[in-house]
Amino acid sequence: MTVATTRDLRQQNRTxxxxxxxxxxxxxxxxxxxxxxxxxxxxxxxxxxxxDDGVVEEIGSVPSEGGRPIARLALRAAGAHMLGADxxxxxxxxxxxxxxxNRLDREFREWPxxxxxxxxxxxxxxxxxxxxxARHPEVEATLVGLGLGLPGVVERDHEHWQxxxxxxxxxxxxxxxxxxxxxxxxxxxxxxNGANTLAVAEMWFGAARGADDAVVALLGRGIxxxxxxxxxxxxxxxxxxxxxxxxxxxxGAGPTCGCGATGCLEAYxxxxxxxxxxxxxxxxxxxxxxxxxxxxxxxxxxxxxxxxGVVDETxxxxxxxxxxxxxxxxxxxxxxxxWVGLRLLPTRRDDLTERVRRxxxxxxxxxxxxxxxxxxxxxxxxxxxxxxxxAFIDRPRVRERAAVR
Amino acid sequence: MTVATTRDLRQQNRTxxxxxxxxxxxxxxxxxxxxxxxxxxxxxxxxxxxxDDGVVEEIGSVPSEGGRPIARLALRAAGAHMLGADxxxxxxxxxxxxxxxNRLDREFREWPxxxxxxxxxxxxxxxxxxxxxARHPEVEATLVGLGLGLPGVVERDHEHWQxxxxxxxxxxxxxxxxxxxxxxxxxxxxxxNGANTLAVAEMWFGAARGADDAVVALLGRGIxxxxxxxxxxxxxxxxxxxxxxxxxxxxGAGPTCGCGATGCLEAYxxxxxxxxxxxxxxxxxxxxxxxxxxxxxxxxxxxxxxxxGVVDETxxxxxxxxxxxxxxxxxxxxxxxxWVGLRLLPTRRDDLTERVRRxxxxxxxxxxxxxxxxxxxxxxxxxxxxxxxxAFIDRPRVRERAAVR
DNA sequence: CCTCTTAATCTAAGTCGTGAAGTAAGGAGG
DNA sequence: CCTCCTTACTTCACGACTTAGATTAAGAGG
Numbered sequence: 001m002t003v004a005t006t007r008d009l010r011q012q013n014r015t016x017x018x019x020x021x022x023x024x025x026x027x028x029x030x031x032x033x034x035x036x037x038x039x040x041x042x043x044x045x046x047x048x049x050x051x052d053d054g055v056v057e058e059i060g061s062v063p064s065e066g067g068r069p070i071a072r073l074a075l076r077a078a079g080a081h082m083l084g085a086d087x088x089x090x091x092x093x094x095x096x097x098x099x100x101x102n103r104l105d106r107e108f109r110e111w112p113x114x115x116x117x118x119x120x121x122x123x124x125x126x127x128x129x130x131x132x133x134a135r136h137p138e139v140e141a142t143l144v145g146l147g148l149g150l151p152g153v154v155e156r157d158h159e160h161w162q163x164x165x166x167x168x169x170x171x172x173x174x175x176x177x178x179x180x181x182x183x184x185x186x187x188x189x190x191x192x193n194g195a196n197t198l199a200v201a202e203m204w205f206g207a208a209r210g211a212d213d214a215v216v217a218l219l220g221r222g223i224x225x226x227x228x229x230x231x232x233x234x235x236x237x238x239x240x241x242x243x244x245x246x247x248x249x250x251x252g253a254g255p256t257c258g259c260g261a262t263g264c265l266e267a268y269x270x271x272x273x274x275x276x277x278x279x280x281x282x283x284x285x286x287x288x289x290x291x292x293x294x295x296x297x298x299x300x301x302x303x304x305x306x307x308x309g310v311v312d313e314t315x316x317x318x319x320x321x322x323x324x325x326x327x328x329x330x331x332x333x334x335x336x337x338x339w340v341g342l343r344l345l346p347t348r349r350d351d352l353t354e355r356v357r358r359x360x361x362x363x364x365x366x367x368x369x370x371x372x373x374x375x376x377x378x379x380x381x382x383x384x385x386x387x388x389x390x391a392f393i394d395r396p397r398v399r400e401r402a403a404v405r
Numbered sequence: 406m407t408v409a410t411t412r413d414l415r416q417q418n419r420t421x422x423x424x425x426x427x428x429x430x431x432x433x434x435x436x437x438x439x440x441x442x443x444x445x446x447x448x449x450x451x452x453x454x455x456x457d458d459g460v461v462e463e464i465g466s467v468p469s470e471g472g473r474p475i476a477r478l479a480l481r482a483a484g485a486h487m488l489g490a491d492x493x494x495x496x497x498x499x500x501x502x503x504x505x506x507n508r509l510d511r512e513f514r515e516w517p518x519x520x521x522x523x524x525x526x527x528x529x530x531x532x533x534x535x536x537x538x539a540r541h542p543e544v545e546a547t548l549v550g551l552g553l554g555l556p557g558v559v560e561r562d563h564e565h566w567q568x569x570x571x572x573x574x575x576x577x578x579x580x581x582x583x584x585x586x587x588x589x590x591x592x593x594x595x596x597x598n599g600a601n602t603l604a605v606a607e608m609w610f611g612a613a614r615g616a617d618d619a620v621v622a623l624l625g626r627g628i629x630x631x632x633x634x635x636x637x638x639x640x641x642x643x644x645x646x647x648x649x650x651x652x653x654x655x656x657g658a659g660p661t662c663g664c665g666a667t668g669c670l671e672a673y674x675x676x677x678x679x680x681x682x683x684x685x686x687x688x689x690x691x692x693x694x695x696x697x698x699x700x701x702x703x704x705x706x707x708x709x710x711x712x713x714g715v716v717d718e719t720x721x722x723x724x725x726x727x728x729x730x731x732x733x734x735x736x737x738x739x740x741x742x743x744w745v746g747l748r749l750l751p752t753r754r755d756d757l758t759e760r761v762r763r764x765x766x767x768x769x770x771x772x773x774x775x776x777x778x779x780x781x782x783x784x785x786x787x788x789x790x791x792x793x794x795x796a797f798i799d800r801p802r803v804r805e806r807a808a809v810r
Numbered sequence: 811c812c813t814c815t816t817a818a819t820c821t822a823a824g825t826c827g828t829g830a831a832g833t834a835a836g837g838a839g840g
Numbered sequence: 841c842c843t844c845c846t847t848a849c850t851t852c853a854c855g856a857c858t859t860a861g862a863t864t865a866a867g868a869g870g
Contacts, residue, residue, distance in 0.1 A: 067847020236735025
């Protein structure tokens, strides 16, 4: 993103305008000028370019205060299309979005075997992508790329999206180049950790919207995290940042985690650990997963002491971990999601907020709000599709690219 | 830092060149062009401007491979001057730097009373600044500003350096506007937390140099931290980020901290806690501070079991805390300093590295190196002076500023 | 003295954003 | 229907910028 020539300047302004349009959906030229800090003349130029490229259109007008009506500007939804894939525990979901991030199609494939490996991913993912593309031949011309939300650490060199490598340590896979996970002829492929894509989705369109400094935590079987600093996702040196589940919080003591260590956050408040604790109170075997957790929450709401104890304990640990994060990153917003979080927290949000405030330092501790994720679990694919969208937004205008080639 | 007009463009290129010059001290035009990704012509233009402004000078030439000699470019050290202040536990140190960050002068004033408050700071700081300025009347014309490294959270609105407020919760002070801490007529004042300024110093000229993602931890009486992500210090929503000392690592258990909570990192590995543990083993009362710690380290190196145990325990806890940080931010480098760190770690660095690797996840855990701070304790003022330096670098050329006024 | 090599600068051309001036588009009043 | 007014947007002349390529600077070797 180095700006050096006057041409880069134009491209950067184009990016600014396009980004603002994607975020607001619809505006006017004057508003755009104010939001992007550009002169009206520049906005006219850039917008004309965008209209030329079929990315933006005028949709009627709004009466002004006594003068010429204000033209309403909107994205031309069909101007670009993105594919996003959620490679999850049970299968792979591929979704097709237009420029307004409307979901046009979805294809889900369960893994053929219980615990899939790179080979199964390759097959199912390729098939799902092909199926969606076959159903929508009209978008081929405007298809920007395919984003993958993957389970595990996705490592890449700075700025080299391609040549990324997936390390799914907890699934026991060998390091796998992302290129081996999918063959999508003619498509640029982007990849990131699923929690990161979800955090980006919340940042663009969800509960973290507008917050330059936020923390998005996902509570499920595992514990995921995306940290946003200064409007950007923290990726670290090689994109492995945001691994929160194995934060040691019990100092040598505490339950044993799947990773072999003791005192990991996940070993306290991962879904399995929560239910295990409930079981240990003598509750009748409630199984695993969503139903069991629902039963726990219902029992707690019904006033059952054992269940209340388990939930309280979970909130305690979560609050400590969040408070540590608050002290460290001074966020403006904490966003909580994941299926466990979305089941457990709606009724306890204020309680949790209170605990986190109490456990963090006075200053950073008084500056955040706690929100729940806007999107239920299936926004990993949406977030993944935001990677090609970002690339599209950052790209110089279509014609020039064509001319360069 | 929004670039919108062509003028901003020039200024940004100027900034790039100047920054590179400050970092490298001396270069040539061609190297500059490569480093800044600018064309030779642009570099010539910008450099001419800088020479005009008295900030850069040609200092002889290097023979080239058979052709015209290459002109050596260097900063004109006298082109600008900065003041940095370290407001610490024992007193205030004010230092004067030139553009090459040579320290030209230093003035230290102890607090008149044991625990100073805002009023004493105002007096001592003002006197020290005045003394240094009086001794160097020749720098007045090129004095850019005064940077303060303060003990406590410095809060400010995004981009509003002025109007910052100091919250020194642990010193028991009421929130104090930075403007009330110093009167420095005619000087622009910048302020930040001391740990942050030190981290910035290490980032510019010390052990974290060249690392875009790093973590700088300071071990002393308290525990400080500066996190660098993507080449920039993480400040959080209001600049309160990086509070690491009160990270709860003992989950409800653990020693009681000065802040009232239990299990804080500082309560394990703060200087006081370390020495307290040693005392608990029956060691003869060794006092407090540097001498006591030195005695502990010496005893450990001499093979005294109790001392070894205390040091090992300290490293254990530190390793856990660092591993958590590694998982979270995936740094390329960990830099350790503070007087405790600098006494304790030189002989145990590899040991600590090993422990952190073992406790962190495989991927982020295999990508960092551990370094010790280059600057002994007194680099807070240097780091503080980097704030005005940064402002100077980011500023458009002198004449235009004069013209605008 | 000439030629060769490399470094730095200059020149012409092209691009960009801006502010001022001009145009478009509606409403109000006659 | 016409004129005038208001507001929204566009055009244009201008200055500032970068760049590619030509030119000059400065030494080495023959």
